[in-house]
Amino acid sequence: MSFADQASRTLAMLALTPGWARLQALRPDCDDATVAMLLDAAAGFAETALAPLNPVGDQIGAQLVEGHVVLPPGFVQAFHAYAESGWLGIDAPASFGGMDLPITMQAVCGPLFDRGCMALMMAAGSIRGAIQLLAASADPATAEEWGPRLVSGEWAATICISEPEAGSDIGRIRTKAEQRDGTWRITGQKIWISFGDHDMASRIGHCLLARSNDEPGTRGLSLFLVPDHVDGAPNGVSVERLEEKLGLHASPTCAMRFRAAQGILLGEEGRGLSQLFAMIEPMRLHTGCQGLGLASAAADIAEDYAAQRRQGGRPDQAPPPIARHPDVRRQLHDIRAGTEILRAAVLELSTVMDLARLENDAGLGDLASFMLPLIKTFGAETGFDAAHAAIQVLGGAGYVRDCPLEHYLRDARVMALYEGTTGMQALDFLTRRLWRDEGRGLAVFLAHARSELATGAVARPEQAARVASLLDDLALLAQAMTAMQSQPDAALYRADSFMRAAWAAVSGWMAFRIHADESLALCQARFDLHAARCA
CATH class of the missing domain: 1.10.540.10 (Acyl-CoA dehydrogenase/oxidase, N-terminal domain)
Known part of the structure; x- marks a missing residue:
C-alpha cells in the first residue's frame, strides 16, 4: 500500500x-x-x-x-x-x-x-x-x-453538543448558561466529546451549546467558548469517564461535567445552533475525508494482496495470483470504483464550497448544501464498506490483528454516527435541501451534471445518455417526494431511500467523469432499488 x-x-x-x-x-x-x-x-x-x-x-x-x-x-x-x-x-x-x-x-x-x-x-x-x-x-x-x-497547537478545542437526554434532538439541551456579575456561567453535562481532555495542549476550549434564556427548543440556545482553565486556575470543567468503544481507542471520548464554568459568548445570544454550523460543516466534510482515507488504504491492501497471493489454477502448473480470478477481479473493481467515485465527489464538493465563498455565488452555496449530507453519509459508508470488502478479498488473513483491515473496519463504523447520524442526514436532505430550499441545490446539481455530460457526449455518447437518464429519473423522484409534503410521516419514512437514490445519481455523474463506465449500470440499479422504496 x-x-x-x-x-x-x-x-x-x-x-x-x-x-x-x-x-x-x-x-x-x-x-x-x-x-x-x-x-x-x-x-x-x-x-x-x-x-x-x-x-x-x-x-x-x-x-x-x-x-x-x-x-x-x-x-x-x-x-x-x-x-x-x-x-x-x-x-x-x-x-x-x-x-x-x-x-x-x-x-x-x-x-x-x-x-x-x-x-x-x-x-x-x-x-x-x-x-x-x-x-x-x-x-x-x-x-x-x-x-x-x-x-x-499550543491550545486545543472541542465541540460540545450532546447530552444524556439530548443527542440528535438538540432542542432538549438542558445545560444552563446564566449571567452572574456580567460573566456567563455554564452548568451541565455533555457526552460523546472527542478529546474532551488530553495531554497534547496546555489549554482546551469547549465550543458549547447551552440554554441561555427561556425560549423553547433551539431558540433558547447560545454558543459559548468554555476554557478548561482561566488565568491558570481550573474552570469547573472535569472528565467524568471515558467511553469504552469498538474502535478509535486512542481518541478519548469523554463524558464532561461543567460546574459554573466561565464561558465566553460567541456571536448573538439565542442563535447558537445556526452559528455552530460554521464548525459543523467543515467537520462533516472531514468525515467524508476520513472515509476516503480508510477506503484508499483498504483498496491498496486488497490489490497488493491479490497480486501476491497465489491460489488455484491447473494442478500441473504454478498457481496464479488470485487477482486473475474473475470473482476477485469483481471484488477489487467494486472496492476501487467506490473509492475513486468518493474521491471525485469529495473534490467536487470542496471546490464548490471554495468557489461559493470566493465568488459569493448563492447557486454554488445551494449545491454545496445539497452535496454535504451525501458526502458525510456515503464517505462514512464507503470507508466501512471498503474495509469490509477488502477483508473478504484477503479471507482469514484480513481478519487477524496482523492486518490493519480489521482495525480500519472498527474505526470506520462510528463515522455514520457522529456529526449527525445517517437518519439525521436523510431528514436534512429531504426536509431542508429539497422542501425548505425548494430544490435549489438539486436544480444546480442537475444543471452542472448535464452540462458536463453535454461536453463529454461527443466522445462517449452512450455513457452520457445513461447518466442523463439517471438524472432525469432523480428529477422525477424529487417531484414525487416534494408532492408528499402533505404526508410527512410517509415522506420521512422514505427519506433514507431518497438520499440513497440521490447518491446513486451523484455517483453516476462522478463515474462518467472518471471513466468508470463499468459502474454506470450499478449506479442505475442502486437508484432503481431506492426509488422503488420511495414509491
Whole structure:
C-alpha cells in the first residue's frame, strides 16, 4: 500500500474536477507545482509520523489517570509535529497564523492524514472546526487570543453538543448558561466529546451549546467558548469517564461535567445552533475525508494482496495470483470504483464550497448544501464498506490483528454516527435541501451534471445518455417526494431511500467523469432499488 499512490490519484482527480481550474484562476498560489509539493509533503508526513502510531494507539488506547486523559506513546509528539508543520492551519485565516489556503487543499491532504492515524486526526478535525467558528463568530479579542494558539497547537478545542437526554434532538439541551456579575456561567453535562481532555495542549476550549434564556427548543440556545482553565486556575470543567468503544481507542471520548464554568459568548445570544454550523460543516466534510482515507488504504491492501497471493489454477502448473480470478477481479473493481467515485465527489464538493465563498455565488452555496449530507453519509459508508470488502478479498488473513483491515473496519463504523447520524442526514436532505430550499441545490446539481455530460457526449455518447437518464429519473423522484409534503410521516419514512437514490445519481455523474463506465449500470440499479422504496 502506498501513500504516494494516493497522492498521485488525488492530483489526477483534481485535474478532472471542472471547478479546480476556476479555483486556481482565483487563487494563483495554488498552482500545479505547489499543490504537488504540498501533497508529497503530506503523504510523507502521514506515512512516517502518523502511520506508525496507528497500531500503538489501537492497542494501548487513551487512559484516564487521576482525572486527566493520557494519550498513547508518541501521540503528543506527533500532534506537535503536525501543528508545527503547518497542517493544523492549512485553511486557517492568515490573521491566525494559518496558511489561508482553500478548503480544497485540506480535502486533498486530509485523507492522507486520516489514513495515517484517524484517531489522532479526530482532535485535529475539532480544532480546525473551532478555528473556522472563531473566525466567523468570536469577538476580536477572543479571536486574537485563541485563533493563533489553536493554529500553533499550543491550545486545543472541542465541540460540545450532546447530552444524556439530548443527542440528535438538540432542542432538549438542558445545560444552563446564566449571567452572574456580567460573566456567563455554564452548568451541565455533555457526552460523546472527542478529546474532551488530553495531554497534547496546555489549554482546551469547549465550543458549547447551552440554554441561555427561556425560549423553547433551539431558540433558547447560545454558543459559548468554555476554557478548561482561566488565568491558570481550573474552570469547573472535569472528565467524568471515558467511553469504552469498538474502535478509535486512542481518541478519548469523554463524558464532561461543567460546574459554573466561565464561558465566553460567541456571536448573538439565542442563535447558537445556526452559528455552530460554521464548525459543523467543515467537520462533516472531514468525515467524508476520513472515509476516503480508510477506503484508499483498504483498496491498496486488497490489490497488493491479490497480486501476491497465489491460489488455484491447473494442478500441473504454478498457481496464479488470485487477482486473475474473475470473482476477485469483481471484488477489487467494486472496492476501487467506490473509492475513486468518493474521491471525485469529495473534490467536487470542496471546490464548490471554495468557489461559493470566493465568488459569493448563492447557486454554488445551494449545491454545496445539497452535496454535504451525501458526502458525510456515503464517505462514512464507503470507508466501512471498503474495509469490509477488502477483508473478504484477503479471507482469514484480513481478519487477524496482523492486518490493519480489521482495525480500519472498527474505526470506520462510528463515522455514520457522529456529526449527525445517517437518519439525521436523510431528514436534512429531504426536509431542508429539497422542501425548505425548494430544490435549489438539486436544480444546480442537475444543471452542472448535464452540462458536463453535454461536453463529454461527443466522445462517449452512450455513457452520457445513461447518466442523463439517471438524472432525469432523480428529477422525477424529487417531484414525487416534494408532492408528499402533505404526508410527512410517509415522506420521512422514505427519506433514507431518497438520499440513497440521490447518491446513486451523484455517483453516476462522478463515474462518467472518471471513466468508470463499468459502474454506470450499478449506479442505475442502486437508484432503481431506492426509488422503488420511495414509491
